[in-house]
Amino acid sequence: MARIPYGDPAAPEARPLVERIVAERGSLLHLYQMLIHSPPVAEGWLAFLTAIRQKGILPGALRELVIIRIAFLNHAPYEAEQHTPIALNEGATQAQVDALSDWEASSAFSEKERAVLAYVDAMTRQVQVPADVFAAVRAAFTDRELVELTATVGAYNLVSRFLEALEIHSHDPR
Secondary structure, eight states: OOSSOOOOTTSTTTHHHHHHHHHHHSSOOHHHHHHTTSHHHHHHHHHHHHHHHHSOOSOHHHHHHHHHHHHHHTTOHHHHHHHHHHHHHHTOOHHHHHHGGGGGGOSSSOHHHHHHHHHHHHHHHTSSOOHHHHHHHHHHSOHHHHHHHHHHHHHHHHHHHHHHHTTOOTTSOO
16 A cells, blocks of 8 residues: 555546656556656646657557656666557567566567667666667767657666555555
8 A cells, every 4th residue: 555645536636647647648547546646746747758658759559668667676666567558559579578587688679679678777777878778879869869768767766666665556455
């Protein structure tokens, strides 16, 4: 159970934002139900994550593998549960999803995907990215793609840290 109660979707200050979230996302996930405690934060969060997930040019399967790897590294099961079906829908394979916990030992990933996963690991585990790890992603991506990749890793580290600090889980009652 979450450490604080979920926000009230019927609260007058939250209602317009809740309607927008439902229109854009299909439902009010636990994450957003917590965020509506602060409508300005929820609004900024929604805009930022929408830009990353729906307006960028990174391939969807790659983006989702990044998100699930971050969830694994940060012990954030809610994030992985939410993004696994999206990853599969975007073209990632079940074998890739299953191998994310030990991707270095797996043959399920291309060289480009391996460079991305090394980048994710460096950004998530140590923050500073070694020159050789950066060189590998730099060689594989345009400037825009590299900015989007980096923003995705940063954003989903934020998501997992928010989820885990407040103990938001998919099995919580609404």
